[in-house]
Amino acid sequence: MEHDGTALRSGSGAALGFARALSEDITAFVLGENLEAMAGEAAKLAPVLVADHPALAAPVADRWAHVIAEVARAQNAELIVATSTTWAKDIVGRAAGLLGGAMASDVIGHEMVDGELHLRRPMFAGAVNATIVLEGSPKIITVRPSAYDAPTAATTPFTIEAVATDAFDVEKLPNATQFESLDRKTGARPDVTEARIVVSGGRAFKNSEDFEQHVGGLADALGAATGSSRALVDAGITPNSLQVGQTGKIVAPELYLALGISGAVQHLAGMKNSRVIAAINQDPDAPIFEFADYGLVGDVYEEVPRLIAELNSSQ
Amino acid sequence: MKILVPCKRVPDPDQKLRLNAETVGIDPAALTYILNPFDAIAVEEALRIRETAHPDAEVIAVSIAPAEGEADLRTALAMGADRALLIEHNGPTDPWNVARLLAAVIEHEQPTLVLMGKQAVDDDANQTGQFLAAQLGWPQATFASQIEFIDDGLRVHRETDLGIEVIRTTLPAIVTADLRLNEPRYASLPSILRAKKKSIEQTTPAELGVQLEPRVRLIGMELINSQRHCEKVETASNLLAKLRETEVVE
Incomplete structure (x- = not known):
């Protein structure tokens, strides 16, 4: 255990x-x-x-x-x-x-x-x-x-x-390895592998501030964890610990919200067993929609603030 | 010092897979292969060690594959590996037997460091490095995102679910590469041409004295297609209404 x-x-x-x-x-x-x-x-x-x-x-x-x-x-x-x-x-x-x-x-x-x-x-x-x-x-x-x-x-x-x-x-007991330190991820949000709702962002987000404002903002409005596609981690926009996919975290929350994520095979491997999947993407033909229950074709920079505003006004 | 880099030949993950007629494996027709991306990261790291901390290092790439697997070893040679060894084997392998074959090579070559990918992107097992370390009784540092030589050992940063862990190990050791260890170089055209002329050493499981003992029997495979039907909505407000209907959002 x-x-x-x-x-x-x-x-x-x-x-x-x-x-x-x-x-x-x-x-x-x-x-x-x-x-x-x-x-x-x-x-x-x-x-x-x-x-x-x-x-x-x-x-x-x-x-x-x-x-x-x-x-x-x-x-x-x-x-x-x-x-x-x-x-x-x-x-x-x-x-x-x-x-x-x-x-x-x-x-x-x-x-x-x-x-x-x-x-x-x-x-x-x-x-x-x-x-x-x-x-x-x-x-x-x-x-x-x-x-x-x-x-x-x-x-x-x-x-x-x-x-x-x-x-x-x-x-x-073997004695060839010594533990030195563990830099625990700390943050106010739940862990991406343990959260009931995961809000995840992809290539549509241009920098860390935009990611935090939109993906982080929506996650906070929902009490959710944040996740990220590999593209954003590779670009240095999000930390490794957020990466969902074959080579990152495998998650299966109650709700997975994919924002501006196209749906590469290696990303789908990390989230496709989520109970409900919703996606927002500008490209109507993005593969993510084939794996989603609900899809909204649109610009995440416009649609996400609307979601956050509506969630915050209803509380 | 010698650095051994096991290199697996895997089907290119960016192609559409089809099952064979018996549905117990992938249809090999028209399949293209590449060097496992995590092994390419391991090759790159070995080259960087040779270019910085240990200019005397000899980088040896080793693969277990049918004869045509030479092509993927030439990728490692074109990147800059000094030598390449092909253990010619047709048919399936599993992590236990791959580790046994590698252990036999290690006994002969006596490397100081074995650098390999944390997993192969075909079977996604993530076992071979750990099995090899256990068989040899060597320390292991899996999921490495940074490697540093200190005194007579290594300091390795590891990507774990709880955060970045730092450990020290003695040498010899097995290190498995995670995605963020480095970005592998592209081989230049002249080095690709040079690599084509280099000779690849050959051996077989029998020559290494290893009788394969299968641990995994494949019964069948199925292709996974999405079973979801996407309902398109027009506005953010409609999307939120749908999510509230499913009761995952209050």
């Missing part, structure tokens, strides 16, 4: 939801240091195993993957599941490399067929869904948070257990 040092990440329960759909015998594993709060949260969803140790203070891949692999072996785990994030790709990916490499990333669906676990996952920036079977055990799987719900919270919490003292040898 991924956490940020103080709380579980909001999508982390999706991995438990996937595991629960396949088995009654599941364990939530939390590792790090000072884990009381996170273990308590996880215990609402499943029995918890904790590895709480000062040597695990920062999430460095070689150490954490080593512990995950050792604990998975000791537990005879057949399936290791995590919610797909940069943390899971880095650390659980390395653990999979220690456990034989039968791994599927970004799973969005599954089915048991003749006793075999069929997994569905996007490829080619989401242009294709592939169905695959993993050969070998254990199987390591990351799931998209939008594809699976966390199990319902139990009224009586499950048990919390510490890993056996000999589960891993602190002396033998």
Whole structure:
């Protein structure tokens, strides 16, 4: 279960939801240091195993993957599941490399067929869904948070257990990587991967001030997060952390508002599973409209201020 | 020092894909291939290291592909790589076996640094670098947006969901490139012509002593088309009314 040092990440329960759909015998594993709060949260969803140790203070891949692999072996785990994030790709990916490499990333669906676990996952920036079977055990799987719900919270919490003292040898932990710092994104707006509404801007915006005024302004009127196409990040208009797409964040909010975004394949890969998609674009033939439920053909510099004004006047 | 850059040959993401008749793969007819864009960023970074911190560096591009995969290795040579190695292999590969083949090459070449793309834009697995680091027991720095040589190791800025993380690793190490690490150069015409004359070293999985052990079996594929029907509205006010109907906007 991924956490940020103080709380579980909001999508982390999706991995438990996937595991629960396949088995009654599941364990939530939390590792790090000072884990009381996170273990308590996880215990609402499943029995918890904790590895709480000062040597695990920062999430460095070689150490954490080593512990995950050792604990998975000791537990005879057949399936290791995590919610797909940069943390899971880095650390659980390395653990999979220690456990034989039968791994599927970004799973969005599954089915048991003749006793075999069929997994569905996007490829080619989401242009294709592939169905695959993993050969070998254990199987390591990351799931998209939008594809699976966390199990319902139990009224009586499950048990919390510490890993056996000999589960891993602190002396033998890899020591080749040192954590130096984390520059946390701070801002008043919600995180783009966790927000209920995302307002995203594309090439139509000419500079950071215009982006902030229009995309930021509409996001604030809606209580939404802001997102951005790759073009604006490449042009230095928006920071990397806002990029939605195959190579950026994958989001699936209740509402995705695409402003002046043409709809390149790699952008669509990051947002097309949103529940409702609305687009404003000057080009009536922009591909984004094929992936939208509602479309307005027009200039974002004219239409967005009208939306903001109407939202603000109705409050 | 030696820098090894694994280079994957991938279908050009800007073309329309069709499935093969059995719908278990992409139809290879008329498919054009390119060097995986993230691997091109890794090649560029290796060249910049040779041009700045380590003029003695030797940059080696390595690819696992059928014989025609030479073309994509020549892209790396035209950019400025010193040597290129093709591990000739027909048929599918998965990250586990790619990592095993690369580990065999690494055992032979003994590079100080392996620089590779964070993911290939065909299978989007984002696993090979992590598997390779695990197999070798080397430190890893994934999703790198900045690399700096310090004392006897590296300081790497990593793009994570929580923000930019900075870590230090010892060498040898595996570093995977994120989009913002650099902007790869275009090869000049003279260097493209020179690259055509360079020889490409050849080997095979058998010569490397690696028996492939498939970890991923492909059952089928489907092309994803939009299932949405776009309702066009005339004014911003109408758009807002529609969004209120869906109850996602109050």
